[in-house]
Amino acid sequence: MARGREIIKKSLKQVVVFDGAMGTMLQRAGLPADAPPELWNLENPDEIFKVQRAYVDAGAQILTTNTFGASRLKLAAYNLADRQSEIIHRAVQIAKDAAGSRAVVAGDIGPLGVFLQPFGELTFDRAYQEFFIYAKELAAAGADLIIIETMTDLLELKAAVLAARDAVDLPVIASFSFDEGDSSVTGTPPDVYAAVMNALAPDAFGTNCGNGIEPVVEAIRIMRQFTDLPILGEPNAGLPKTVDGVTVFPATPGEMADAAVRMWEYGANLIGSCCGSTPEHTAKIAEAVRGKPTRPHKRVFGFFAASRTQLVRIAGDEPVRVVGERINPSGRKKFREKLRQGDIGTVKLEVIRQERADLLDVCVAGSGIDERQMLPRAVAAVVNLSNQPLFIDSTDPEAIECALKFYPGLPVINSIPGKSEDLERLLPLARRWGANFVALAMDDDGIPADAQGRFDVIRRIVERAQEYGIPAERIIADPVVLPVSADSKNPAVTLEAIKLIAGRLKLPTVIGLSNVSYGLPARGVLNATFL
CATH class of the missing domain: 3.20.20.330 (Homocysteine-binding-like domain)
Structure with a gap:
């Protein structure tokens, strides 16, 4: 040696x-x-x-x-x-x-x-x-x-x-x-x-x-x-x-x-x-x-995200954390058009509007948007405006890596699904950059219909990540929320998947809460009930 x-x-x-x-x-x-x-x-x-x-x-x-x-x-x-x-x-x-x-x-x-x-x-x-x-x-x-x-x-x-x-x-x-x-x-x-x-x-x-x-x-x-x-x-x-x-x-x-x-x-x-x-x-x-035996110590475990100045811990003994997801052009024509033109003004505005969130998700993906150019620009803008840790939301490894060059803290890649190609493209990126990530319950066959299937996808992601040297403590699971309007059983499947993931894998979970009420009236009531 x-x-x-x-x-x-x-x-x-x-x-x-x-x-x-x-x-x-x-x-x-x-x-x-x-x-x-x-x-x-x-x-x-x-x-x-x-x-x-x-x-x-x-x-x-x-x-x-x-x-x-x-x-x-x-x-x-x-x-x-x-x-x-x-x-x-x-x-x-x-x-x-x-x-x-x-x-x-x-x-x-x-x-x-x-x-x-x-x-x-x-x-x-x-x-x-x-x-x-x-x-x-x-x-x-x-x-x-x-x-x-x-x-x-x-x-x-x-x-x-x-x-x-x-x-x-x-x-x-x-x-x-x-x-x-x-x-x-x-x-x-x-x-x-x-x-x-x-x-x-x-x-x-x-x-x-x-x-x-x-x-x-x-x-x-x-x-x-x-x-x-x-x-x-x-x-x-x-x-x-x-x-x-x-x-x-x-x-x-x-x-x-x-x-x-x-x-x-x-x-x-x-x-x-x-x-x-x-x-x-x-x-x-x-x-x-010199030569004194090293002292034993106690670790604080949990899933962490950090900006340059602020650390957020996600664990069972912590309060529920809120991830602001409004920096996303999906379904927002004007926002999408501004990003196509290279205008990040709406990104900055949404940072201010979400000042009460614990973390912010940054996504600029959309038709006609150069994500490899706009994602790093958006991340740099948010870093200058906010102390909230970031979820960097993309499945394009090059766009993510460009954005990571502007992020000083401990980022979260959102997300890495169980698809074979995505695992081999994105896990090396997470390891190299020291990024934590969201494991998404979706594989080459899509989103499993039942809770056991979603648990199995998350388990396989965790196992593959460990082969890359990424421990389970750096992973948070997304069991996927599908609209109740599509199938009344969807909320129950998600809740059961959460129980399996938390109970067997000891992982924290993150969900897109409002997805449950998509396409329905009185969405706030349904969202609150599901929460």
């Missing part, structure tokens, strides 16, 4: 210690404040080696390369983009020399420094390309694993994780920064982040940097409830302050060790430190927690 995978596997059983800060250590050694630390890999490699060897001597088991700002986009600001490969290869070699046989080397990937659409101008595909090259260079230079750290935008982090996994056959660790204490600068709290990462499934994830020690410790406590994956915690050495014109991080090595113990108690597997820390801090952390 490669060294990177060995250390991740080891962290499932006992605490593994990461190193500490690099940038602030180099500034103490004379790095000018306006100079890129990465350039010192070429111009002052001995100083880099000295810092990293000190961390190894202090007990660090994972060394991070001096490549945090080595993306082509960031290096371009110093006219160094064409030297990216040279810088990265030298950085990895220095780290490997410092590590020897005592530590593994994590190739460090930092943020690109610009926001992705819809908040910024950078496209998802461009970010993916940048991260792909970044990770490829680190792996080619000999890194044992990849760490993507100090991210504050979930969408950028998704681009980085997907690119790194595609580029290299190495473990990938994702790390987020909660700079506002209980959220990132883009508004993402720890529970949302953890739910998104648990579904996206890097080899480990966690938090670094941020707003001092306590927010990191608290984030570890929250994140551990949503995953069994290894968790990383790397706080700064306290909140920085300026003393005589110099930035100082006040936390002592002993205080950082106390924080490490609390992170371990809350379930952290990988523990280190970030800005302002030193080998002395790492030594105390290693003394306090």
Whole structure:
């Protein structure tokens, strides 16, 4: 087993210690404040080696390369983009020399420094390309694993994780920064982040940097409830302050060790430190927690959906959740015509009209509508207007994937039926993007007439999803509501299917409630009765 995978596997059983800060250590050694630390890999490699060897001597088991700002986009600001490969290869070699046989080397990937659409101008595909090259260079230079750290935008982090996994056959660790204490600068709290990462499934994830020690410790406590994956915690050495014109991080090595113990108690597997820390801090952390057996933890189970800022749990012990379904041109000629013309004004209006819904369904499918163009535009518009998590409603894999590039949270694909072709097209998409999904009780023969038949379709979908590595907890079932006007037995069939699915498969269910009254007067009364 490669060294990177060995250390991740080891962290499932006992605490593994990461190193500490690099940038602030180099500034103490004379790095000018306006100079890129990465350039010192070429111009002052001995100083880099000295810092990293000190961390190894202090007990660090994972060394991070001096490549945090080595993306082509960031290096371009110093006219160094064409030297990216040279810088990265030298950085990895220095780290490997410092590590020897005592530590593994994590190739460090930092943020690109610009926001992705819809908040910024950078496209998802461009970010993916940048991260792909970044990770490829680190792996080619000999890194044992990849760490993507100090991210504050979930969408950028998704681009980085997907690119790194595609580029290299190495473990990938994702790390987020909660700079506002209980959220990132883009508004993402720890529970949302953890739910998104648990579904996206890097080899480990966690938090670094941020707003001092306590927010990191608290984030570890929250994140551990949503995953069994290894968790990383790397706080700064306290909140920085300026003393005589110099930035100082006040936390002592002993205080950082106390924080490490609390992170371990809350379930952290990988523990280190970030800005302002030193080998002395790492030594105390290693003394306090290195090799300690990992702590058991309790998971919060349920079906989750999340926007950038809000997590919604669907489970038997939660209230009934309402999914707003008015962003749909079906049966609405004017809405459909606007979408054909590229006008998403009605989409925005329907978001406002459904502000009381717990989640929103976004569907733009219709005759003459370019779904691959309009679905991502609609999703981007909703993301900018609403904090409600989204159901992305389409059966076109390309349209769904285009839309996912604009969605920072934990989306729900609506839906994946039991048709053989749809299963093989859509399940890989859900797995790759960490999307949850609606399992629709319809297969190659259509919608079964009886409850047992619908249960069987859902069961087969669950089994096929598990073959793709998607656990049942990421699936919500739609047993299908058909109009009572077509057959008076239809409501009873749906209710019986719900009982079977909930009782035997332990899945939550979602239904299109108003379908039951289609074509009848006094629909509200019938809908309420069925509910």
